[in-house]
Amino acid sequence: MDALISYLVNVISLGGTYALLALGLAVVFSVLGLINFAHGELMTLTGYVLLAGILTGQQFWVAVLIAVLACGLAAVLMEFAAFRPVRNASGATLLMTSFAVSMLLQVLFQNGISARGQAIPVPPWLTTSISIGNSQISKVQVMSITIGILALIALKIFFDRSYWGWAIRAAADDFEVVGLMGIKASRLISFAFLLSGLLAGIAGVLWVVQRGSVDPLMGFKPVLAAFIVAVIGGLGSLTGAVAGGFILSAIEIALQTWLPAGVMPYRDAITYTVVVIILSFFPNGIFGKRDQEKV
């Protein structure tokens, strides 16, 4: 029972972060047909801004807020500087641009800050645990689950109730026709990047607080996981991004918890084998469109 509670806590905690990251990717994919691999560097940026905020004496939650907002702003600037000039280019060009931005930011972090990891000094109250039955759950995990769930609920309300939420969902179905609704394409794309950046910011805070440090290359693994999550859910599907986040998390944590020690080095290989098996049953992802036109 305790093992199950511990498993579920870990799945929800990691799954929420994956879901937020994958939603960020899916939102941009919806409007631009682009998987933005620089999304991971937005997370890294969040980590550094959070670190700067804490080191300059800001209260923890103020530093978190500044970091998330900075990440949203950075995403808008990224779109304006890097993606807008090539907006009408092929999917391959957009993809290469996202890799270029990713590399550029990594080099800037390495040379402008440090190639080595920096510890994030989280407040002492976050380092303690609470007990559920005989299970100990760290407060970082409690925070992660709470913020993750609140963010997903807020997003659900946003997508269901707001004009821009409908516009992004509509763009996922048919971007061209969204233009016929009189919605300015560049404004919708900027808005999508802002939302994507805010999601990367929230996920970034959860990620760095859980691992306790930030380094220039830390964005690669989570963005790769988020990409896989988005593919499992169905590229461009917002519901799929959330479902995929929890599916990948459930697989990873199950293997982490119950895989025999001798097989543990093959954990990632087994994870992705399971992913491939899922995709063989759902070639366009669980919630994906049957005919995917975008690249």
Place this chain on the structure above:
Amino acid sequence: MSDTLLTTTGLAVSYGAVKAVRGSDLEVKEGEVVALLGPNGAGKSSTLRAIVGLIKYQGSVTFAGEDLTGAPTERIVSMGISMVPEGRRLFPQLTVRENLLLGAPRKAKIDALFDELLEKLPILRERLNQQAGTLSGGEQQQVALARALMSKPRLLLIDEPSLGLAPTIVDAVYQILADLRKTGLAMVIVEQEVMRVLKFADRAYAMTTGQIALQGRAEDLLASNEIKKVYLGGA
């Protein structure tokens, strides 16, 4: 002429080396219903898509005295041109209500617009909270029309309104178009059901291989042997 609403001059559209439209000159007057006829690949849909700025083109487009050549789609829509695309292309995951609200300008008085539309298309009232993708073809066509009307256009471009619909449903759609015509709304209708649209329209243009081959009053074209020969296989 002062009552001219839309003019295209030398409109040409190319997809790579393929010339889809080769310099077409169209005119639509206030409140007029114009049919655009032609077989598949004649350039009808490309003409409509060019007018609303969805594709690049050569030539010029003037609407209500303003030059809209090269203008972005959102400006064209705000000027008063709206379009029902071929295949209706609703947002299937969104509800009917959400589809309609997206069609309205952001600062519009939505409630009044809604009431006005639901009076014209009462069937939609029962379907407002249903996902658009779950509607029948005829209902989807009504939603597509209603969505295009949410921006209160002066000119409605309709691409293949009868496509994929049963004849009785097509009758209902044309009845809605007839009601809209009474409000003074100008329309350009691309249609492969030549006889039906010629009976409905005021004037018509017939396109073949990207060029306007025939034009004139719809009733004249209806009687013309050439139309019968080209589009009705000599019937």
